[in-house]
Amino acid sequence: VQIEILTTGDELLEGAISDTNASYLAHELHMLGLSVQRITTVGDQLEELSETISQISARASLCIITGGLGPTSDDLTLDALALSAGVSLEVDDALWSEIQLRYAKRGRIPPTNRRQARVPEGGAPLRSEVGTAPGMRLQVGSCVFYAYPGVPSELRWHVSQSLIPALRSRQSREVSQLVWRVGSLGESALQERLNALQDQLRLAPDLRVGYQALGSEVRLKLSSSDAVALHQVIPALREALGGHLVSEEDEPLERVLLHELKRQGLTLGCAESCTGGAISAKMTKTPGSSIAFLGGVVAYSNDVKRALLGVTEETLTSFGAVSAECAGEMATGAREALGVDWAISVTGVAGPGGGSDIKPVGTVYFGWAGPEGCRVSHMLWAGGRAQVQSRSVYYALHELLKMIQEQTT
Amino acid sequence: VQIEILTTGDELLEGAISDTNASYLAHELHMLGLSVQRITTVGDQLEELSETISQISARASLCIITGGLGPTSDDLTLDALALSAGVSLEVDDALWSEIQLRYAKRGRIPPTNRRQARVPEGGAPLRSEVGTAPGMRLQVGSCVFYAYPGVPSELRWHVSQSLIPALRSRQSREVSQLVWRVGSLGESALQERLNALQDQLRLAPDLRVGYQALGSEVRLKLSSSDAVALHQVIPALREALGGHLVSEEDEPLERVLLHELKRQGLTLGCAESCTGGAISAKMTKTPGSSIAFLGGVVAYSNDVKRALLGVTEETLTSFGAVSAECAGEMATGAREALGVDWAISVTGVAGPGGGSDIKPVGTVYFGWAGPEGCRVSHMLWAGGRAQVQSRSVYYALHELLKMIQEQTT
Numbered sequence: 001v002q003i004e005i006l007t008t009g010d011e012l013l014e015g016a017i018s019d020t021n022a023s024y025l026a027h028e029l030h031m032l033g034l035s036v037q038r039i040t041t042v043g044d045q046l047e048e049l050s051e052t053i054s055q056i057s058a059r060a061s062l063c064i065i066t067g068g069l070g071p072t073s074d075d076l077t078l079d080a081l082a083l084s085a086g087v088s089l090e091v092d093d094a095l096w097s098e099i100q101l102r103y104a105k106r107g108r109i110p111p112t113n114r115r116q117a118r119v120p121e122g123g124a125p126l127r128s129e130v131g132t133a134p135g136m137r138l139q140v141g142s143c144v145f146y147a148y149p150g151v152p153s154e155l156r157w158h159v160s161q162s163l164i165p166a167l168r169s170r171q172s173r174e175v176s177q178l179v180w181r182v183g184s185l186g187e188s189a190l191q192e193r194l195n196a197l198q199d200q201l202r203l204a205p206d207l208r209v210g211y212q213a214l215g216s217e218v219r220l221k222l223s224s225s226d227a228v229a230l231h232q233v234i235p236a237l238r239e240a241l242g243g244h245l246v247s248e249e250d251e252p253l254e255r256v257l258l259h260e261l262k263r264q265g266l267t268l269g270c271a272e273s274c275t276g277g278a279i280s281a282k283m284t285k286t287p288g289s290s291i292a293f294l295g296g297v298v299a300y301s302n303d304v305k306r307a308l309l310g311v312t313e314e315t316l317t318s319f320g321a322v323s324a325e326c327a328g329e330m331a332t333g334a335r336e337a338l339g340v341d342w343a344i345s346v347t348g349v350a351g352p353g354g355g356s357d358i359k360p361v362g363t364v365y366f367g368w369a370g371p372e373g374c375r376v377s378h379m380l381w382a383g384g385r386a387q388v389q390s391r392s393v394y395y396a397l398h399e400l401l402k403m404i405q406e407q408t409t
Numbered sequence: 410v411q412i413e414i415l416t417t418g419d420e421l422l423e424g425a426i427s428d429t430n431a432s433y434l435a436h437e438l439h440m441l442g443l444s445v446q447r448i449t450t451v452g453d454q455l456e457e458l459s460e461t462i463s464q465i466s467a468r469a470s471l472c473i474i475t476g477g478l479g480p481t482s483d484d485l486t487l488d489a490l491a492l493s494a495g496v497s498l499e500v501d502d503a504l505w506s507e508i509q510l511r512y513a514k515r516g517r518i519p520p521t522n523r524r525q526a527r528v529p530e531g532g533a534p535l536r537s538e539v540g541t542a543p544g545m546r547l548q549v550g551s552c553v554f555y556a557y558p559g560v561p562s563e564l565r566w567h568v569s570q571s572l573i574p575a576l577r578s579r580q581s582r583e584v585s586q587l588v589w590r591v592g593s594l595g596e597s598a599l600q601e602r603l604n605a606l607q608d609q610l611r612l613a614p615d616l617r618v619g620y621q622a623l624g625s626e627v628r629l630k631l632s633s634s635d636a637v638a639l640h641q642v643i644p645a646l647r648e649a650l651g652g653h654l655v656s657e658e659d660e661p662l663e664r665v666l667l668h669e670l671k672r673q674g675l676t677l678g679c680a681e682s683c684t685g686g687a688i689s690a691k692m693t694k695t696p697g698s699s700i701a702f703l704g705g706v707v708a709y710s711n712d713v714k715r716a717l718l719g720v721t722e723e724t725l726t727s728f729g730a731v732s733a734e735c736a737g738e739m740a741t742g743a744r745e746a747l748g749v750d751w752a753i754s755v756t757g758v759a760g761p762g763g764g765s766d767i768k769p770v771g772t773v774y775f776g777w778a779g780p781e782g783c784r785v786s787h788m789l790w791a792g793g794r795a796q797v798q799s800r801s802v803y804y805a806l807h808e809l810l811k812m813i814q815e816q817t818t
Contacts, residue, residue: 013445015436016620018427022450027424036422037457039450041431048446211425269713276693277686280707284685287761287794295713297706298689303748304678304704308717339712352696385696 002060003029003036006052008067008077009150010043021066021155028159029064031177031210031223032167044068049080057084057141064163067150069133071113077147078118078136085140087121095125099132130157176227178234179250180220182241183398187213190220193240200236204229216394217252243402253394254282254289257401261292261342264404269338270296270396271309271330273321273347274364278393294340299330309333322347322359324376331367332374342404343369344396348378350388364392368400375403411469412438414448415461417476417486418559422452430475430564437568438473440586440619440632441576453477458489466493466550473572476559478542480522486556487527487545494549496530504534508541539566585636587643588659589629591650592807596622599629602649609645613638625803626661652811662803663691663698666810670701670751673813678747679705679805680718680739682730682756683773687802703749708739718742731756731768733785740776740783751813752778753805757787759797773801777809784812 007022022039029036037060042048049068056063068077082089096117103109116133119125126135126146131154136147148158182190194201194209201207207230210221222237224230238245247256261268270279280296283289297308302321305311310333311326319325330345348364355361362381367374379395381388416431428450435445446469451457458477465472477486491498505526512518525542528534535544535555540563545556557567591599603610603618610616616639619630631646633639647654656665670677679688689705692698706717711730714720719742720735728734739754757773764770771790776783788804790797 012432013435013448014439014619015432015434015445017622018429018432019448020427023421023424023427025424026422030423036424037452038461039422039428041448043446052447210423213426270707272686272689274693275690276698276702277681277689277705277707278693280681280686280709281684281690284683284687284707284709285795285798289685290709293685294710295707295717296686296709297717298679298686298693298704300689300693300699300705301703307748308704308706308746337717339716386694389694 001034001062003034004056004060004063005036005039006056006063006065007039007041007150008044008049008065009041010074012041013043021150021152024152024156025064025066025159027210027212028164029167031208031221032164033206033208033223033225034167044074044076046076046079046083049076050083053080053084053140053145057143057145060143063143063145065145065147066155069116069135069147069149071110071115071133073112075115078115078120081123081136081138081140081145081147082120085120085122085138087123089118089120091117092119092125093117095119095134098127099134102132126158126162128154128157129161130154135162176225176230177221177223178230178248180222180237180241180245181247181250181252181256182218182220182244183246183253184216184395185218185241185244187211187218190218190244197233197236197240200233204233214252215390216398217246219250246398246401253397253401254286257397258283258286258289258292260401260404264408266292266341266404267339268293268342268344268400269334269340270344270346271334271367272296272298272345273300273305273330274350275346275389275392275396276300278389279344279346279396282393282397295338297334297337305330308337310337320359322349322363322365324365324378327365327367327378328369328374328376331369331376335369341371342400343367344400345369346392346396348388348392350385350392352385362388364388366392366396366399368396368403370403410443410471412443412445413465413469413472414445415465415472415474416448416450416559417453417458417474418450419452419483421450430559430561433561433565434473434475434568436619436621437573438576440617440630441573442615442617442632442634443576453483453485455485455488455492458485459492462489462493462549462554466552466554469552472552472554474554474556475564478525478544478556478558480519480524480542482521484524487524487529490532490545490547490549490554490556491529494529494531494547496532498527498529500526501528501534502526504528504543507536508543511541535567535571537563537566538570539563544571585634585639586630586632587639587657589631589646589650589654590656590659590661590665591627591629591653592655592662593625593804594627594650594653596620596627599627599653606642606645606649609642613642623661624799626655628659655807655810662806662810663695666806667692667695667698667701669810669813673817675701675750675813676748677702677751677753677809678743678749679753679755680743681705681707681754682709682714682739683759684755684798684801684805685709687798688753688755688805691802691806704747706743706746714739717746719746729768731758731772731774733774733787736774736776736787737778737783737785740778740785744778750780751809752776753809754778755801755805757797757801759794759801761794771797773797775801775805775808777805777812779812 123138133149204224212219277298299305335343345367351361365378532547542558613633621628686707692702708714744752754776760770774787
């Protein structure tokens with residue numbers, strides 16, 4: 001099966017937005033065990049679009065198109081499909097009634113939306129529960145085209161609800177998938193650990209491994225046509241990943257940590273210097289976080305460290321704000337001031353300025369104050385200010401997760 | 410001039426990463442007044458790559474290629490170019506010496522890097538000050554191909570240092586450009602304001618307008634071949650944008666605000682409930698922010714609001730944590746606790762839970778406490794949790810900027 005993707009829209013050719021639809025589609029197809037040969041992007045011009053569809057139909061047997069199904073005159077995907085297939089394009093009255101009904105809740109439907117009810121001869125409209133634009137399936141030459149709206153949420157609905165099930169059923173065997181989250185381990189280090197497992201992984205037929213880097217976390221996907229063999233690989237995978245395995249259910253670190261805090265009935269707060277509020281912001285992005293996360297202090301200046309966290313003058317003058325001593329006092333001070341079970345502290349040199357020979361840019365001290373005392377550690381991160389900050393945020397939360405998980409096992 | 414972009418790499422066809430190189434190139438070309446007709450992505454296969462190059466050379470007069478110039482055997486861009494052009498591909502000894510010299514600082518050069526010194530007959534290597542892979546210019550048929558490394562920082566160096574100047578000099582006239590930042594105004598509302606200026610804008614020849622949405626901010630680019638006419642449009646543009654104009658020098662809000670605080674010798678802190686530290690995080694992302702931004706309190710729970718910000722029990726029971734009264738006490742409390750000239754407070758219902766008939770999800774109260782007292786206001790935002798949070802962050806900082814700018818004018 002030769003598979004191609006065609007995305008349309010002047011905004012893509014003008015670089016106003018990145019083509020996330022193409023990468024989303026490519027990833028979903030890849031994880032189904034299907035390879036995409038080519039991705040093409042063209043603008044909202046009928047001739048160019050139709051010429052591209054004709055060229056693809058001569059090469060491929062399956063093509064996914066996104067965009068150009070809206071109600072305005074520059075939405076030309078249906079016109080181009082009909083032109084390339086050499087068939088007529090007429091309004092389907094039943095489809096038009098459906099679209100009107102769907103639109104009724106939002107008010108009067110503009111007459112231009114009638115364009116969206118057109119169906120090329122031989123085409124099959126693809127109904128959607130989101131948005132008003134139906135998709136369209138049409139064979140041109142020996143290639144089957146699936147055209148979907150370019151609005152990401154509508155595209156995702158079509159793909160997950162209709163395209164993937166349809167492609168799965170065409171494949172000889174069902175594909176099983178694992179989606180895990182791995183933390184504090186780079187993509188290449190993760191690849192190396194998986195390469196070391198090659199012999200075991202080979203037991204799962206047609207195994208596909210996908211990596212998606214999301215900041216300090218990697219989304220690791222494994223798929224195979226043999227569910228049992230895939231699940232037999234799990235113990236070896238778990239061992240190879242060790243403490244880096246954050247979730248076996250595709251949950252990001254902050255959610256896993258919140259679940260664990262809630263499960264144990266623990267509360268959390270933090271005292272941040274060089275991460276400047278980013279730990280709090282990460283935790284509070286998650287809905288319902290207020291049950292476990294009570295608050296934090298962003299102590300960017302020494303005055304704030306003293307006044308709100310009780311860091312002593314002696315510590316600041318003898319060891320400096322970037323020190324194990326200061327991190328410890330910040331964590332225990334925050335634990336008391338915020339009235340929480342666990343408090344995290346971070347103080348360091350994020351750069352680009354402020355570094356010295358002894359404490360170069362990237363030096364960061366951490367404290368974790370809990371019911372049984374306070375642990376302090378430090379790291380020297382490579383990278384620029386944004387990287388030092390985001391790595392520190394991830395590390396501080398990841399270490400805490402491991403500490404509270406250990407206490408219960 | 411028919412222009413195309415060709416990006417290469419299996420990782421793009423597998424959807425492991427989004428193709429930001431293509432959108433970057435498309436945007437840069439668009440702002441030069443050049444239109445891209447087509448973007449194609451293919452994998453690391455010689456035949457497919459060479460076939461695509463041949464097809465493009467039959468259609469286009471200029472094509473930018475990214476990727477496939479690395480030292481490994483799946484880096485095939487030079488091979489494919491030579492194959493399509495029907496020319497030989499041989500190591501250029503002078504280029505090889507240069508690469509070795511450049512590599513010397515990092516250690517012993519792997520022998521596989523010799524591939525990067527190959528030059529197709531008739532091709533011109535494009536030297537770079539970053540990375541080790543040179544780019545390559547080669548004419549195939551009537552199309553000139555510029556091939557650059559896929560590493561974004563290396564691509565950007567080539568494009569800004571060599572491609573754009575080369576394309577500018579080919580154009581009959583110099584292109585002048587304005588890059589502004591516009592805040593708290595959606596892309597379509599911004600477009601409407603510019604449409605209302607059409608008569609004035611038409612005075613600038615070949616005017617191109619580009620929009621890039623970056624969260625609550627839009628990067629507005631205007632280019633024209635007539636610098637004088639473009640600059641004559643500025644007063645009308647300024648008036649049309651009013652307080653929404655954040656920067657005329659492509660600076661994001663937080664930088665503009667920091668400059669203004671520093672200029673006036675003012676310090677800033679904040680007290681955040683529903684934004685959970687995101688205001689502090691946004692401010693401290695900017696290097697050198699510690700001069701003006703001293704710290705903050707993330708008061709997610711009522712206990713923290715009372716203990717660290719001095720919010721009264723009476724306010725919390727009579728009006729609730731999401732109220733103008735609480736926002737006011739949080740701001741004045743933070744101003745005192747943090748010892749700053751200005752303190753911002755935010756308290757609201759970010760959702761998805763916690764809303765009521767009187768205070769639905771999206772209700773957010775703000776306070777700005779300064780030397781002359783405290784201002785309080787509130788907003789009802791549409792959208793989900795992430796949008797309510799990010800809009801609140803932007804609004805709180807943007808309003809403060811306008812307040813301190815007004816005090817000096």
